[in-house]
Amino acid sequence: MTSPRPDAGAAPGSTASLRTANRHRVLDVLRDEAGVFTQAELARATGLAPATVSSLVRELSEEGLVEAEPGSGRRGSAVRLSRETGIVAGIDFGHSHVAVAVGDLSGRILGEYRRRLQDSVDHHVALADARTMLDSVRVGSARLRAVGLGLPAPIAGDVVQSSAIFPGWEGVNAREVAEEVFQVPAHVDNDANLGALAEHRIGAARGHDSSVYVKTASGVGAGIIVDNELFQGASGTAGEIGHLTIDDNGPLCRCGKRGCLEAYTSTPFVTREVSGQVPGADDIDKVVAAAREGNVAARRALEEAGHHLGRGLAAVVNLINPSIVVVGGHLAMAGDLLLDSARISLRRYAVDPVASTPVLPSALEGRASTIGAVLLAAERTTIVD
Structure with missing residues (x-):
């Protein structure tokens, strides 16, 4: 009710x-x-x-x-x-995957499909693959009204800003190219922002006026909700916490700086840490499974990633003071193997009034950005004039 x-x-x-x-x-x-x-x-x-x-x-x-x-x-x-009002689609692009979902104008998911893509694929190929997937997941004969597009990169005025972070898309007006492919209005946002929208509407952050969603996968980004609205920043790129500097002398990040949070809290970091010590270490799912079975190297790698994540979260809660932090993305499937150490680190580095900010796993099982893309398209589509 x-x-x-x-x-x-x-x-x-x-x-x-x-x-x-x-x-x-x-x-x-x-x-x-x-x-x-x-x-x-x-x-x-x-x-x-x-x-x-x-x-x-x-x-x-x-x-x-x-x-x-x-x-x-x-x-x-x-x-x-009624489905007669039409349907919308949400498309979530990652560095090596694309997920497509179809929903009604309330944002209720009616069908979805996910597949891997070649790393850093050109945007023309990626959109063509998404179009084919959408055709296979369409539900009935309802008219497609709009698409929502989530991209793992800074976006300003619908234009992807960084080739280093998301090769194959730099300088591309994602809205325009998506509208050419799908022939309906397209709405574009950063994937972490869409994850924040989904968690706020129907996930772990529901009922909270202010929240932060952090996506931890091959990269790290955050979506920020303030007074029940997404906070985009002056140019639309708020939430790039993956490029907070943790160590000036740390490893070179793909953004060109050294020692970014992303270099210590991401799936590539964890898989590199256990290379040679866990069978199939290049697959984060196998690393998490090994950790659950008690593999010491896998557990230690996840704990270290969580420790650094907590440092980044401390900076966020010190600055924004959300009532809750939700962590999602592929790495977050490790659950408390990652988050327990993140909570300890948050308490260590945050100021006392915000050090107890709850840190919870996503309630949407790795689908937050996809669901958020559907919600974005649905909310920007008029039901009836």
Whole structure:
């Protein structure tokens, strides 16, 4: 059950001039909560009279915008957005993978598919692969309305900013090239930002006004929620914590600096640390499995990565003071093997008022950025004029 929307405080009117606004109240609740409601629940959520909701649901159902399934009595019928309103797609590109998901306009996932890509593949090839995947995962005959695109790189004005961080995409206006391929409006953001959006809406950070999502995989990045909104920064590149300097004399990072957090807290760091000591050490999943089975080298490598991650998190919570930190990405599949040492390090390096900030694993099992891409596309698509 949802809580009343902020604009539901004013008593809704019954004149014809308010009917359109009331329609939007119902549709917005169904979309924002991504769920199924009885008509009685919709009345409480929108602040509208039950009779008004019943009339609107009947009207919207006749127009094919909502689906109303029989329940216990007329006002007990289950109501959700109809697929006739269209679907959206979310596409999450990594350095060596692409994930595609399809959702309705509430952001509810209807189908998804993931596959590996050749490392640092050219954007033309990557988008063509995503187009083929989308065609295979489409659900029914619903019209594709928009796509959301997540990329692991700084993005300003839809343009990818760094060839060092994401080769094959530097200087590319990702929105324009995606719209050429998919022939629908495209919306682009950094993958960590989309992970933060998903965790805030439906994941571990739900109910928190301010939160930070940190994605730890082949790279490290953060998405920041402040007052329930994504914080993008002046040029749209806020959250690049993977390039905080940990050690001026540390290893050279792909960004061109030395000793970045990413060089100590990423899947390449962990796999290099256990090279020759764990069978199949080039595969982070095998390293995590070995650690769970008690392999000392694998456990130590994850603990060291967690220690450095905690130092980076300390800088973030000192500066932003979120109420929660959520850690996701491929490396975070190690769970407390990584996060226990991150929490200890956070307490050591953060100032006392924020040293106890909760650090939790993602609730979305490695899918946060993909789900966030679907949510981005859904939220920027108008259901009805």
